[in-house]
Amino acid sequence: MKFFAHPDIFILFFLVLANAAQADMTVHDEADQAAVSSSAQVTGPAQQSATGTPSSDETSEAEVIWEWDPYYTDVGINIPLTSKPIPTITSDSEAVIYRNLIEGSAIPRYMTLEASVYPMPILGTYLKKHAPGFYSHGQIGSGGINIFDSITAGFQEPWAVSMFFGNIAKLVRPGETRTGSNFGYTGYLVSGGTKHIKNNVLIDDNWYELEWKIKGKRDYPDEKMSWSFRLGGKFNDNTNVTDVFYFSIHRSNLDHRAPFLNWLKNTAVDIKVQFSQLSGQVVREEFIFGKKYPIKGQSYSATLNFGFVWESPDEYIGTLRDRNKSLLTLLIRPSIEF
Secondary structure (H helix, E strand, C coil): CHHHHCHHHHHHHHHHHHHHHHHHHHHHHHHHHHHHHHHHHHHCCCCCCCCCCCEECCCCCCEEEEECCCCCEEEEEEEECCCCCCEEEECCCHHHHHHHHHCCCCCCCEEEEEEEECHHHHHHHHHHHHCHHHHHCCEECCCCEEHHHHHHCCCCCCEEEEEEEEEEEEEECCCCCCCCCCEEEEEEEEEEEEEEEECCEEEEEEEEEEEEEEEEEEECCCEEEEEEEEEEEEEECCCCECCEEEEEEEEEEEECCCCCCCCCCCEEEEEEEEEECCCCCEEEEEEEEEEEEECCCCCCEEEEEEEEEEECHHHECHHHCCCCCCEEEEEEEEEEEC
């Protein structure tokens, strides 16, 4: 994992690879333009069936996407690996979307390069290192709860770069004409970084993750929804950090049409459980529940996520193992969702 010791080189590699892929697709598009036009005249545009079968867009080219959030901000580029365009799934049924995303995902047809950064966790490490007095003022009573820990905990790295290989589909509701960055992904993800966060302290650790995931986001003026299901393993160059296998579930829904106090809609759930690769024992659990409060007449909503992180002492070994009892950290994440 010495490659991750120089993240600037890694990110530069991403950009060069993306540019090369874009240039290659341009050459193919120019070579096939006449054939595509002729085929379109004979067969007409691909149509979406009532069952949600994916249809194809007219072109296949690289596309930049981004997402901003106080806890997770990222920018990525979707790059087709074949001449086939990104298909479109027109359905408002989650079951149909999941089924169509999974079908054929064994053979990757798209690549996504992504760089992500986690602002609030980074803020927590900064305050603890550079403003320890101010950080200590977040202590609540003698129960061991620190408000800064609660607001910034839950992330074990400050940033990451990743490569995704799999299938991508644009997601559209029936009758929807608005265009946007509504995508679903299914496939394999390789991620890496150079730092690990333990109790809001940055630790040198060249780590990487390998996982299979299904992920998606729908963003409309009256409704927003995102989901992610992941299975994978995390491997650490720092031998004092336990290598783990994990599964993760995320689902978030924002519906501006729902009543203000409706507790079934406008909710978010995040669950992640990690197991030691050596012993198979659970070493970390994260359970987070969120509630969203849409502001009438506005395009944003207030959100409040709360939950806990349970950590076994076996999550670390050697010099990083500083306790023999489990640790429970309360999570509180106020935010605004646009």
